Structures are given as C-alpha cells and as structure tokens.
Amino acid sequence: MFKNLKSDLPASLVVFFVALPLCLGIALASGAPLFSGVIAGIIGGIVVGIGSGSSLGVSGPAAGLAVVVLAAISDLGSYELFLVAVVLAGIMQIVLGLLKAGVIGYFFPSSVIKGMLSAIGIIIFLKQIPLAMGFDNQSDSVFSFFETTGRDTFLSLAHMTDFVSIGVIVITAISLTILLVWDNVLAKRNKFFKLVPGPLVAVIAGISYQLIFSDTTTIFEITGKNLVNVPVPDNVSDFIGQFTFPDFTQLGNSDIYIVAITIAIVASLETLLSVEATDKLDPAKRVTPTNRELIAQGVGNTFSGLVGGLPITQVIVRSSANVMSGGKTKLSTILHGFLLLFSVLLIPRFLNLIPLGVLAAVLLIIGYKLANPKQFFQMYKLGKSQFIPFVVTVVAIVATDLLVGILLGLAVGIITILINSYKNSHFLHMEDVSNGAKKIKMVFAEEVTFLNKGAIQRELNTLPPNSFLEMDVTKTRSLDLDVLEILEDFGVTARNKDIQIKFISERGIFENPVSYREIFGIEVFKAAH
Known part of the structure; x- marks a missing residue:
C-alpha cells in the first residue's frame, strides 16, 4: 500500500x-x-x-x-x-x-x-x-x-x-x-x-x-x-x-x-x-x-x-x-x-x-x-445511440438533480436499445430478376424478439406480387413466438399474392413451406424459450 x-x-x-x-x-x-x-x-x-x-x-x-x-x-x-x-x-x-x-x-x-x-x-x-x-x-x-x-x-x-x-x-x-x-x-x-x-x-x-x-x-x-x-x-x-x-x-x-x-x-x-x-x-x-x-x-x-x-x-x-x-x-x-x-x-x-x-x-x-x-465531441463521434443518452443525462442533471437526471438518461438509453433492436432484426436486400420480378433476400439476426415484430411485418406486407423471397435464418438462435406467428400468417398471404418463398435454416432448404413451426421443430422452439 x-x-x-x-x-x-x-x-x-x-x-x-x-x-x-x-x-x-x-x-x-x-x-x-x-x-x-x-x-x-x-x-x-x-x-x-x-x-x-x-x-x-x-x-x-x-x-x-x-x-x-x-x-x-x-x-x-x-x-x-x-x-x-x-x-x-x-x-x-x-x-x-x-x-x-x-x-x-x-x-x-x-x-x-x-x-x-x-x-x-x-x-x-x-x-x-x-x-x-x-x-x-x-x-x-x-x-x-x-x-x-x-x-x-x-x-x-x-x-x-x-x-x-x-x-x-x-x-x-x-x-x-x-x-x-x-x-x-x-x-x-x-x-x-x-x-x-x-x-x-x-x-x-x-x-x-x-x-x-x-x-x-x-x-x-x-x-x-x-x-x-x-x-x-x-x-x-x-x-x-x-x-x-x-x-x-x-x-x-x-x-x-x-x-x-x-x-x-x-x-x-x-x-x-x-x-x-x-x-x-x-x-x-x-x-x-x-x-x-x-x-x-x-x-x-x-x-x-x-x-x-x-x-x-x-x-x-x-x-x-x-x-x-x-x-x-x-x-x-x-x-x-x-x-x-x-x-x-x-x-x-x-x-x-x-x-x-x-x-x-x-x-x-x-x-x-x-x-x-x-x-462531448468524442461522444458525438460515437453515434446517436451514445450521444443522445449522454446529452440527456447531462442536461437533466444540471436542470434537476442527480437521481432524476440518471433515471432520465437510463430511460433514453433503454429506448435507444429498443429502437436499435427494432431496426436490426434483419437485413434486407432487393434485386431485379427476369420479367420485372423482384428477388428479395431477408437475413434474420441471431436473436429475433417481439420487439422486431413490427419491422418484419412491415417489410413482408410491402412485398410486391409475383416476387421471390429468400428467408435465411441459419444464424438465428432465438425466434419469438410472435414472429413465428407472423411468418405463419405470411405463408397464407404469399400464396394469395403468388410470392415464391425459399426458406433456409439449419434443418435444410424449404420451398414454399406450409408450417414454419415444423421447420424449426417444436423441440428446438421450446428450447429457445
């Protein structure tokens, strides 16, 4: 000492x-x-x-x-x-x-x-x-x-x-x-x-x-x-x-x-x-x-x-x-x-x-x-997800008191995390194929929760008729029930809009699957939850 x-x-x-x-x-x-x-x-x-x-x-x-x-x-x-x-x-x-x-x-x-x-x-x-x-x-x-x-x-x-x-x-x-x-x-x-x-x-x-x-x-x-x-x-x-x-x-x-x-x-x-x-x-x-x-x-x-x-x-x-x-x-x-x-x-x-x-x-x-x-400049360079909670914490503490400021900063930090999670549920790539049809590739993140439900559903609902969708979930380790239900519902919508689906998972490649639950396996689905 x-x-x-x-x-x-x-x-x-x-x-x-x-x-x-x-x-x-x-x-x-x-x-x-x-x-x-x-x-x-x-x-x-x-x-x-x-x-x-x-x-x-x-x-x-x-x-x-x-x-x-x-x-x-x-x-x-x-x-x-x-x-x-x-x-x-x-x-x-x-x-x-x-x-x-x-x-x-x-x-x-x-x-x-x-x-x-x-x-x-x-x-x-x-x-x-x-x-x-x-x-x-x-x-x-x-x-x-x-x-x-x-x-x-x-x-x-x-x-x-x-x-x-x-x-x-x-x-x-x-x-x-x-x-x-x-x-x-x-x-x-x-x-x-x-x-x-x-x-x-x-x-x-x-x-x-x-x-x-x-x-x-x-x-x-x-x-x-x-x-x-x-x-x-x-x-x-x-x-x-x-x-x-x-x-x-x-x-x-x-x-x-x-x-x-x-x-x-x-x-x-x-x-x-x-x-x-x-x-x-x-x-x-x-x-x-x-x-x-x-x-x-x-x-x-x-x-x-x-x-x-x-x-x-x-x-x-x-x-x-x-x-x-x-x-x-x-x-x-x-x-x-x-x-x-x-x-x-x-x-x-x-x-x-x-x-x-x-x-x-x-x-x-x-x-x-x-x-x-x-x-302040260093935090700004780190991006909005770091800078916004930082600034909110600073302003709130100076304007109110220590505990209120920290709680507000924490709340903004949590909201930022939720927004990022909402945005980062999947990667979407779109390209033209023959006869003006669209080929869309959607790669899911490692963890997809109910927070991502809105973003995924929005993307699926905007797919044009007669397009081709490739969904890749090989990296996904956790898929929430809410998202699985969306995929099940979309299977019906896809048939009505003549959308061809290619589903890629660790269990194999599936063309126009009827049941996504069977693809994941009910045992795997339970283990993930």
Missing part, C-alpha cells in the same frame, strides 16, 4: 482541502450540526477506506442526501432519532452487500455514467463562480452540488454581482494562476514541483493573504462566509461534547424505518454510480468489487450514526479530485480521513483562515477536467 506514498500523500492533501468545506457545507444544507459533517468525512475516509475494495473512491457525507436528511430530521423531530435511522440504514446496506446486490450498478450504460461525470463537472464549475466572486449572501445549500435544482444554480449566478468581494476575486485569481502554472509549466520542468501539490501552495498563499489583510478594513479584506468555518473547541470536554448519540428508545417508531430504508436505497444507488464513474476515471482501469463496497459503506454508516455523523456514500466530487491529483491507491483516501481528524483536533483556528476562494479555484479546475469539451 505504501509503495505509492509519493503520489498518494499529495493527493490526500488535495482531497482533504476539497472535503473539509464540503463536509461543513453539506451538514449546513442538511440542517444538522456542522460537526456531523466532519465526523462523516473522517469515518468515510478511515473506516470505509480501509474496508472498501475501491482504489481511488473517496467516501463522506453525501450532498445528494441533503434533502432527505433535512426532511427526515424535521419529520422525526430530533437529530438523535435520525441517527437511529442512519444506523439501521447501515445495517441494511451490509445485508444488501451480503445478498450480492452490488450488481445493480452494472445495469447503467456507459453513456449515462459519462454524462453524469460531465454534468457533475458543469455543476461543480458553476457552483464555484459565486464563491470565486465573493458572493457572501448564499443560501445554506451553496455547497450542495446535487440536491439543488439548476434553477437555484442559475439564480445564484444571476445575483452574484450583488455581493462582490474584491479580496475574494483577487485570491481566487492568484490561486487559479498558481494551479495552472504549477501543473502546466513548473511541474514539467522540475521534479520538486511534482512532489509539492499545487493546491497546497494555493492554500498557503490564501492563508498568507488572509494574515496580511485581515482587520485592515480595506477592499482586500475577506470576512464572513467567504472563509472556512470549523468549530473550535476550547478543551477536550468541548470536543467530546460535539458528538451526538442516537436515541434507541424509539426503535418501535415506524417512521424511523421508513427513513432508514430511504437512506439505504438512495445511498447505495449513489455509491454504485460513483463506483462505476470512478472506475472509468482510473488510469489503471481497476474494477471495484461492488458487493464489498456496499458492505464497507454499511459499516461506515453504522459507525457514523452511532457517533453523530451524517449518512455516507462514495462521492464523485472527492473521488474525481483524488484521481485528478494523482492518487494511486486507497492510502490517499485513508490519509485524507486522518487529516480531517487531526485538523479539527489540532488546528481548527488555522483552518478558519483559509478563504473559500482558494477552494473555489481548486474545484473550478476539477470541474473543467470532468466536463472537458473534448468529451
């Missing part, structure tokens, strides 16, 4: 600096104690990181669950009761993993997964623009990348100039310059710049900027929500006092189980989608064991609920930051969890000096890499 430490350690720093404000922001958006988000980040990094089979996936509090959490806390009446639901959801996920339900993730088309990545990149990029401008009148859900609608995002963009901070714009510009020059120029010239991550340098520059301009009452001062805000305990008792524990006295409350089932399903689905997306980003193309991932997530959620943390999933924002920063193994995930722990224990006041503009700059780079315009 430690042989890639020189790559994993810098990546863990980047993930840490991305994860810290997200943990706090998601907790804020969920209506939960801020510290609960940090707890979930620590457990997601250390506990889930150790148990997971994912090399690059990073787990933590899920932005996609923020609306569920907010509503659940309100409906249950207390955060302590909500924690019981989190514990139960974790146990349910463990059971799902043991039942090998992780295979669900493989039923999502590649075009939908790639669309999800690009959409998330666009959302990440758009969400950072107000932060980069110093928009300090943001709603609690400013960090919630997935649960807010596209309308909320664009409203923030429309009003961001109402609260511009010159200081934030300056530090964002400085940070972007550092990140771009560090990766594209300096890192290519000297090994030293590869060892020291650009985001760390940007964070140091941001802290230095804040130390210089804080309390100066100038336009360059950064204050309020434009700074990281980590809870600062005065002593060990204060730190322990930040933990909240579940109230198991209400285990008989049916509402708790409804919330638990909801969390288990949504968290598992988001995890499996993130696993699929992260595996596609992995340069080594390693495959994560999904059943083991569900078990690891279940263990993480059980622990998180027991000590006051938010629900956990594998999250694509932090996972993509890990990949883009050069992470090689799960060590980077585990180290980022320890960094979160040490930061809130040892240097909370120091962390509160970091301007959010620095973190916005880091996420702007990550968002652009995920939503690179080249990806």
Whole structure:
C-alpha cells in the first residue's frame, strides 16, 4: 500500500482541502450540526477506506442526501432519532452487500455514467463562480452540488454581482494562476514541483493573504462566509461534547424505518454510480468489487450514526479530485480521513483562515477536467445511440438533480436499445430478376424478439406480387413466438399474392413451406424459450 506514498500523500492533501468545506457545507444544507459533517468525512475516509475494495473512491457525507436528511430530521423531530435511522440504514446496506446486490450498478450504460461525470463537472464549475466572486449572501445549500435544482444554480449566478468581494476575486485569481502554472509549466520542468501539490501552495498563499489583510478594513479584506468555518473547541470536554448519540428508545417508531430504508436505497444507488464513474476515471482501469463496497459503506454508516455523523456514500466530487491529483491507491483516501481528524483536533483556528476562494479555484479546475469539451465531441463521434443518452443525462442533471437526471438518461438509453433492436432484426436486400420480378433476400439476426415484430411485418406486407423471397435464418438462435406467428400468417398471404418463398435454416432448404413451426421443430422452439 505504501509503495505509492509519493503520489498518494499529495493527493490526500488535495482531497482533504476539497472535503473539509464540503463536509461543513453539506451538514449546513442538511440542517444538522456542522460537526456531523466532519465526523462523516473522517469515518468515510478511515473506516470505509480501509474496508472498501475501491482504489481511488473517496467516501463522506453525501450532498445528494441533503434533502432527505433535512426532511427526515424535521419529520422525526430530533437529530438523535435520525441517527437511529442512519444506523439501521447501515445495517441494511451490509445485508444488501451480503445478498450480492452490488450488481445493480452494472445495469447503467456507459453513456449515462459519462454524462453524469460531465454534468457533475458543469455543476461543480458553476457552483464555484459565486464563491470565486465573493458572493457572501448564499443560501445554506451553496455547497450542495446535487440536491439543488439548476434553477437555484442559475439564480445564484444571476445575483452574484450583488455581493462582490474584491479580496475574494483577487485570491481566487492568484490561486487559479498558481494551479495552472504549477501543473502546466513548473511541474514539467522540475521534479520538486511534482512532489509539492499545487493546491497546497494555493492554500498557503490564501492563508498568507488572509494574515496580511485581515482587520485592515480595506477592499482586500475577506470576512464572513467567504472563509472556512470549523468549530473550535476550547478543551477536550468541548470536543467530546460535539458528538451526538442516537436515541434507541424509539426503535418501535415506524417512521424511523421508513427513513432508514430511504437512506439505504438512495445511498447505495449513489455509491454504485460513483463506483462505476470512478472506475472509468482510473488510469489503471481497476474494477471495484461492488458487493464489498456496499458492505464497507454499511459499516461506515453504522459507525457514523452511532457517533453523530451524517449518512455516507462514495462521492464523485472527492473521488474525481483524488484521481485528478494523482492518487494511486486507497492510502490517499485513508490519509485524507486522518487529516480531517487531526485538523479539527489540532488546528481548527488555522483552518478558519483559509478563504473559500482558494477552494473555489481548486474545484473550478476539477470541474473543467470532468466536463472537458473534448468529451462531448468524442461522444458525438460515437453515434446517436451514445450521444443522445449522454446529452440527456447531462442536461437533466444540471436542470434537476442527480437521481432524476440518471433515471432520465437510463430511460433514453433503454429506448435507444429498443429502437436499435427494432431496426436490426434483419437485413434486407432487393434485386431485379427476369420479367420485372423482384428477388428479395431477408437475413434474420441471431436473436429475433417481439420487439422486431413490427419491422418484419412491415417489410413482408410491402412485398410486391409475383416476387421471390429468400428467408435465411441459419444464424438465428432465438425466434419469438410472435414472429413465428407472423411468418405463419405470411405463408397464407404469399400464396394469395403468388410470392415464391425459399426458406433456409439449419434443418435444410424449404420451398414454399406450409408450417414454419415444423421447420424449426417444436423441440428446438421450446428450447429457445
């Protein structure tokens, strides 16, 4: 595990600096104690990181669950009761993993997964623009990348100039310059710049900027929500006092189980989608064991609920930051969890000096890499069957939310498959023979189902009288009863229209067959079904 430490350690720093404000922001958006988000980040990094089979996936509090959490806390009446639901959801996920339900993730088309990545990149990029401008009148859900609608995002963009901070714009510009020059120029010239991550340098520059301009009452001062805000305990008792524990006295409350089932399903689905997306980003193309991932997530959620943390999933924002920063193994995930722990224990006041503009700059780079315009051109070149589900997924996620967008993309992908199946049931070739008669050759596909019934029937009905039809089913391994009935009916039509039929199958060649069922053989037909 430690042989890639020189790559994993810098990546863990980047993930840490991305994860810290997200943990706090998601907790804020969920209506939960801020510290609960940090707890979930620590457990997601250390506990889930150790148990997971994912090399690059990073787990933590899920932005996609923020609306569920907010509503659940309100409906249950207390955060302590909500924690019981989190514990139960974790146990349910463990059971799902043991039942090998992780295979669900493989039923999502590649075009939908790639669309999800690009959409998330666009959302990440758009969400950072107000932060980069110093928009300090943001709603609690400013960090919630997935649960807010596209309308909320664009409203923030429309009003961001109402609260511009010159200081934030300056530090964002400085940070972007550092990140771009560090990766594209300096890192290519000297090994030293590869060892020291650009985001760390940007964070140091941001802290230095804040130390210089804080309390100066100038336009360059950064204050309020434009700074990281980590809870600062005065002593060990204060730190322990930040933990909240579940109230198991209400285990008989049916509402708790409804919330638990909801969390288990949504968290598992988001995890499996993130696993699929992260595996596609992995340069080594390693495959994560999904059943083991569900078990690891279940263990993480059980622990998180027991000590006051938010629900956990594998999250694509932090996972993509890990990949883009050069992470090689799960060590980077585990180290980022320890960094979160040490930061809130040892240097909370120091962390509160970091301007959010620095973190916005880091996420702007990550968002652009995920939503690179080249990806759109590549998908377009692959054809409509790939491009249409991809674009629908992107637009739907940006306009609505993650789950709705994925489901719409999946629906379009399924429709595309059905259309292709409808078109590809057979190959038709037509040529003229003597006396103006037509010779038509129809070659059936390997699998012909009821979905192909309409296309085949249309072709047969349009055949002109006195033509010659050659039907080749030698490659066909499965022929649906619906299609067989069409062929039987066409046999009668063909005799009425003086259409000559030559039927070629593995059983031989038949001229003007009376019964197609006898040609296939009733035993063969049954076996195919």
